[in-house]
Amino acid sequence: MSGRCKVPVAVVAGTIVGVGGSQVAFAYELFDGCHYVTPTLKWKPALKSQTYLDEAQATAWAWTSTSTPISLTQASSGANVTLASGNWGSTEHDGYMRMNDGGPWYCGASGHWDQGTIAWLNTYYTDGYSSTKKKSVWVHEVGHSLGLAHSGEGAACSVIPIMAPETSDRYGRCSKSTPQTDDVNGINFLY
Amino acid sequence: MKRLILIAGVVAVTAFMLTWFVRPPADDTATGSRVSAPKDIEALSAGSAVVVIARPQGEPRVETVFNSPFMVQEFAVTERWKGDPPATLAVRMEGSPADNKDVSPQREYVLYLNPFEFERGVSTGQWWISGAGVDGIFVVDGDSALRIRHDPASPIKERQSIPSLRAAVGG
Numbered sequence A: 001m002s003g004r005c006k007v008p009v010a011v012v013a014g015t016i017v018g019v020g021g022s023q024v025a026f027a028y029e030l031f032d033g034c035h036y037v038t039p040t041l042k043w044k045p046a047l048k049s050q051t052y053l054d055e056a057q058a059t060a061w062a063w064t065s066t067s068t069p070i071s072l073t074q075a076s077s078g079a080n081v082t083l084a085s086g087n088w089g090s091t092e093h094d095g096y097m098r099m100n101d102g103g104p105w106y107c108g109a110s111g112h113w114d115q116g117t118i119a120w121l122n123t124y125y126t127d128g129y130s131s132t133k134k135k136s137v138w139v140h141e142v143g144h145s146l147g148l149a150h151s152g153e154g155a156a157c158s159v160i161p162i163m164a165p166e167t168s169d170r171y172g173r174c175s176k177s178t179p180q181t182d183d184v185n186g187i188n189f190l191y
Numbered sequence B: 001m002k003r004l005i006l007i008a009g010v011v012a013v014t015a016f017m018l019t020w021f022v023r024p025p026a027d028d029t030a031t032g033s034r035v036s037a038p039k040d041i042e043a044l045s046a047g048s049a050v051v052v053i054a055r056p057q058g059e060p061r062v063e064t065v066f067n068s069p070f071m072v073q074e075f076a077v078t079e080r081w082k083g084d085p086p087a088t089l090a091v092r093m094e095g096s097p098a099d100n101k102d103v104s105p106q107r108e109y110v111l112y113l114n115p116f117e118f119e120r121g122v123s124t125g126q127w128w129i130s131g132a133g134v135d136g137i138f139v140v141d142g143d144s145a146l147r148i149r150h151d152p153a154s155p156i157k158e159r160q161s162i163p164s165l166r167a168a169v170g171g
């Protein structure tokens, strides 16, 4: 299982699709297929400083404006997704997705998240990032919240998804900060 | 006979799909965004302030960051390959001790480390495993070492000989 490309097999709507090479990415790879029950979602900010609010709103809009059913509306209560920023230290991760209880992801019995999720920016790194680079990390983490796994690492920039796992790759090499075709296909498969 | 083969095929495909869908929760690398990743063992070595062989000692403790657990485990250094670290190192790892059962005082580990910080340039006294806590920890297994964290995205080979790891450090 080592190497730049993940296993070149995706399970899509009950069909096994074998695909080779690095030209195709796989945002279809799911966390057990786990996702929210509805694509109509509320989000709230929980920010280290208000300087991150513009990026949080831009992140919500980046998903809402895709050709998918996803709608993320800012709300002060009942949020499904929290966009949070805080200092996790020098963990070499600039973003994390966590469940509301702080734990890593796990799926409810119904195949859906049974609690809210938190899309974190690690300010140890992101305080030094441009607005667009922050958004690249946050859109990626919210992709996890919506149910997408990593995919497309090292893919050509023309097809690399926002779910590529490394910021140096997704943003540094390919300047991606919004959902790409493969991400949109993944979401439309899930919702 | 053809029907039997067909049934066996369907069963195999279904079993494969089940394993795909019910694979156990992955570690944090499944949902974190990595700043970057070393492309090979030489890059991992070059990006680490310290490379040692060390053995866990004593009970781990847990520190939480935003309700997420991090385990801090003391290691006694038995060989220094790079840097001049103290005799014991407090190594910080993602997850609780239950998530890190593959770290055992019965075994020795090749560790690629950097000082762990919350504030740039200010050491906490703890060490972080290079390669996002994933790539830079190998368990010693005879003449070779096996990477114990299984990030499928990692380009670092899972099993390597001790001499080749040592050679990649240089010096």
Ligand SMILES: [Zn+2]
Residues within 6 Å of the ligand: A140, A141, A144, A150, A165, B029, B030, B031, B032, B033, B034
């Ligand atoms: Zn991620």
